[in-house]
Amino acid sequence: MNRRRLRDIPWAVLMLVPSAGLLAVWTIYPLVRAVDYGHKQCNRTLTECRDVGWGQFSRVFQSDQFQDALLVSVKFAVFTVPTGLVLGLALAMLADKHIRGIGVFRVIFSSTVATSVAVASLVWFVLLQPQIGVLADQLSGVFPSLKEPGWLNGNDTALPAVAISSVWAGLGFSFIVVTAALQSVPRELHESALVDGAGSFRRFWHVTLPMISPTLLFLMVVLTTRALQTYGEIALLTGGGPQTTKATTNIPYLIYGENSLIRNDIGLKSAAATLLFLLSGVFAAVQFRGFGKRVHYGS
Amino acid sequence: MRRVSGVRLSGVTKKFDEGEDQVTAVDNVDLDVADHEFMVLLGPSGCGKSTLLRMVAGLEDPTSGEVFIGEQMVNDVAPKDRDIAMVFQSYALYPHKTVRANIEFPLKVRRVPKAERTAEAHRAAEALGLADHMRRKPGQLSGGQRQRVALARAIVRRPAVFLMDEPLSNLDAKLRGDTRTELVDLHRRLDSTFIYVTHDQVEAMTMASRVAVLNQGRLEQVGTPQEVYDHPASVFVAQFIGTPPMNLLPAGLLGGEGVRVGVRPEHLLPAADGAVTARVHQIEHLGHEVLVLAESETAGRLVSRLAPGPDVPVVGDSVRFEVRPADMHRFDATSGMRLP
Numbered sequence: 001m002n003r004r005r006l007r008d009i010p011w012a013v014l015m016l017v018p019s020a021g022l023l024a025v026w027t028i029y030p031l032v033r034a035v036d037y038g039h040k041q042c043n044r045t046l047t048e049c050r051d052v053g054w055g056q057f058s059r060v061f062q063s064d065q066f067q068d069a070l071l072v073s074v075k076f077a078v079f080t081v082p083t084g085l086v087l088g089l090a091l092a093m094l095a096d097k098h099i100r101g102i103g104v105f106r107v108i109f110s111s112t113v114a115t116s117v118a119v120a121s122l123v124w125f126v127l128l129q130p131q132i133g134v135l136a137d138q139l140s141g142v143f144p145s146l147k148e149p150g151w152l153n154g155n156d157t158a159l160p161a162v163a164i165s166s167v168w169a170g171l172g173f174s175f176i177v178v179t180a181a182l183q184s185v186p187r188e189l190h191e192s193a194l195v196d197g198a199g200s201f202r203r204f205w206h207v208t209l210p211m212i213s214p215t216l217l218f219l220m221v222v223l224t225t226r227a228l229q230t231y232g233e234i235a236l237l238t239g240g241g242p243q244t245t246k247a248t249t250n251i252p253y254l255i256y257g258e259n260s261l262i263r264n265d266i267g268l269k270s271a272a273a274t275l276l277f278l279l280s281g282v283f284a285a286v287q288f289r290g291f292g293k294r295v296h297y298g299s
Numbered sequence: 300m301r302r303v304s305g306v307r308l309s310g311v312t313k314k315f316d317e318g319e320d321q322v323t324a325v326d327n328v329d330l331d332v333a334d335h336e337f338m339v340l341l342g343p344s345g346c347g348k349s350t351l352l353r354m355v356a357g358l359e360d361p362t363s364g365e366v367f368i369g370e371q372m373v374n375d376v377a378p379k380d381r382d383i384a385m386v387f388q389s390y391a392l393y394p395h396k397t398v399r400a401n402i403e404f405p406l407k408v409r410r411v412p413k414a415e416r417t418a419e420a421h422r423a424a425e426a427l428g429l430a431d432h433m434r435r436k437p438g439q440l441s442g443g444q445r446q447r448v449a450l451a452r453a454i455v456r457r458p459a460v461f462l463m464d465e466p467l468s469n470l471d472a473k474l475r476g477d478t479r480t481e482l483v484d485l486h487r488r489l490d491s492t493f494i495y496v497t498h499d500q501v502e503a504m505t506m507a508s509r510v511a512v513l514n515q516g517r518l519e520q521v522g523t524p525q526e527v528y529d530h531p532a533s534v535f536v537a538q539f540i541g542t543p544p545m546n547l548l549p550a551g552l553l554g555g556e557g558v559r560v561g562v563r564p565e566h567l568l569p570a571a572d573g574a575v576t577a578r579v580h581q582i583e584h585l586g587h588e589v590l591v592l593a594e595s596e597t598a599g600r601l602v603s604r605l606a607p608g609p610d611v612p613v614v615g616d617s618v619r620f621e622v623r624p625a626d627m628h629r630f631d632a633t634s635g636m637r638l639p
Contacts, residue, residue: 186389186391188387188388188389188391189391189393191356191358191385191387191391192385192387192391193393193404193408194358194378194379195356195357195358195378195379195383195384195385196379196384196404196405196408196452196456197379197405197408197409198379198404198408199379199408202408206393206396206404206408207393210393210395211394211395213395296394296395
């Protein structure tokens with residue numbers, strides 16, 4: 001290290017303090033506490049805790065409740081991530097045109113960014129409501145389950161219904177991210193491909209897709225992490241139910257949900273939360289590994 | 300049989316909407332580019348030369364007028380069906396593809412069989428000295444190499460017409476000189492018509508079979524580099540072509556009423572009984588020639604190009620210059636057009 005770099009160190013530390021501080025207080029400290037509680041059993045008021053050892057993590061992982069919740073979480077990710085990615089890309093491609101009034105569509109497409117999970121869930125709760133909901137009213141001919149028992153009440157339909165609401169709420173974000181990526185693709189690349197003889201599909205496949213692939217990978221990882229951490233929609237729309245099968249009890253709902261079996265056990269909850277953190281990391285790593293080679297990061 | 304691949308523009312106009320206003324980028328241009336000609340579209344930035352080229356490529360639609368390639372009117376023909384190739388200023392290489400894949404791309408999208416594709420790509424790469432770099436990606440190449448990949452990708456399909464939009468402007472001066480020579484050589488070897496856009500008059504003068512000078516969307520003059528230099532059709536052309544530019548005397552001086560006389564620096568020579576007196580304020584020794592910069596009370600700033608030698612004046616000298624009538628370019632003082 002040369003002298004100049006040494007001189008920069010105090011400044012570097014000073015600059016890092018704010019974000020390091022936030023990270024420490026809001027992420028690292030809670031994580032350490034969760035790991036710590038993960039091998040303890042406490043009474044409800046947390047006044048008495050005793051160490052039960054690291055075995056608690058594997059017991060939680062192997063429990064039926066966690067395994068069921070894990071399956072629900074994975075299914076939810078499978079429903080929402082590809083759909084969100086493809087729809088976000090499709091909308092962004094549609095809006096990536098130089099035509100009059102396209103700004104209006106851009107605003108509409110990105111509007112769900114400004115919609116909170118609570119509002120989005122309420123909208124879909126009303127739409128899907130079996131007695132008064134518009135969807136049930138209009139489409140029950142095609143999908144009788146909209147009326148009886150209602151999608152949010154059906155064992156097979158509850159999770160996809162929550163997924164629809166979640167995809168809709170997340171679409172604005174995907175749209176904005178992909179739109180920004182599309183606009184960064186040099187126009188001359190498209191023109192060159194056009195002159196070279198590439199039709200619209202080949203231009204998409206050989207120019208657009210490779211050029212925005214880093215963004216798509218980023219989006220996939222973010223959407224997957226979000227899907228694994230989905231809580232609000234499930235708490236508001238189904239409460240982890242239908243209760244007989246717990247068809248929408250995913251890991252976050254198992255951790256904090258009102259109807260969760262372990263809601264009062266800080267030790268088990270912390271162990272489950274730590275496992276969710278590790279799983280998110282594993283999913284992200286798998287995605288980076290699996291797709292990283294196919295992604296082009298510019299010259 | 301050879302394809303006839305001249306390009307003809309007839310009354311081509313392009314207007315762009317800019318907010319409420321319309322801007323005329325290309326104004327009623329008629330231009331005939333002969334088969335296998337090296338036509339250079341020359342003009343300052345914003346003169347419409349790139350827009351004109353893009354209309355030949357089919358990347359812009361003319362507001363009015365017709366574009367012909369060979370015998371065919373191509374206004375409604377898609378770029379890919381125009382039998383053209385284009386080299387962009389930024390080269391527009393696909394950064395995620397290898398050099399080989401970049402060069403093969405135009406053949407691949409035209410479903411040329413793999414073996415033939417490889418052979419053609421190799422031939423094009425060989426012609427441009429890229430054979431050793433086929434597995435690299437554009438990011439690993441120098442500017443000059445990238446530029447050659449763009450050229451290879453353009454020639455691989457053996458198009459009837461080559462369109463080039465300032466392809467040398469991102470290269471350093473030395474490489475630009477070398478590449479000019481290569482382009483002329485390439486043009487000689489290929490059976491194609493070249494249309495080349497540049498703002499650099501040296502490129503135009505050294506490479507063109509003919510030059511089309513554009514100014515504010517209008518065609519000022521078309522001719523061989525020598526014609527355009529010797530007989531500029533307007534004050535604009537006279538001043539745009541030639542380094543240093545032509546001296547332009549105030550209206551009335553040496554010419555008659557309403558006439559401006561232009562004199563190339565090499566024709567402004569010291570003489571004991573010269574008609575224009577000026578004081579030398581700078582001398583530039585370029586080795587093979589000397590530029591004398593002088594200030595005249597009647598004629599303003601003047602530049603004279605002299606051979607090096609003992610007769611060259613020094614700074615501060617008062618020098619009389621003369622111009623032979625045959626070396627005078629006469630322009631209408633109001634319209635700027637050349638007078639006979």
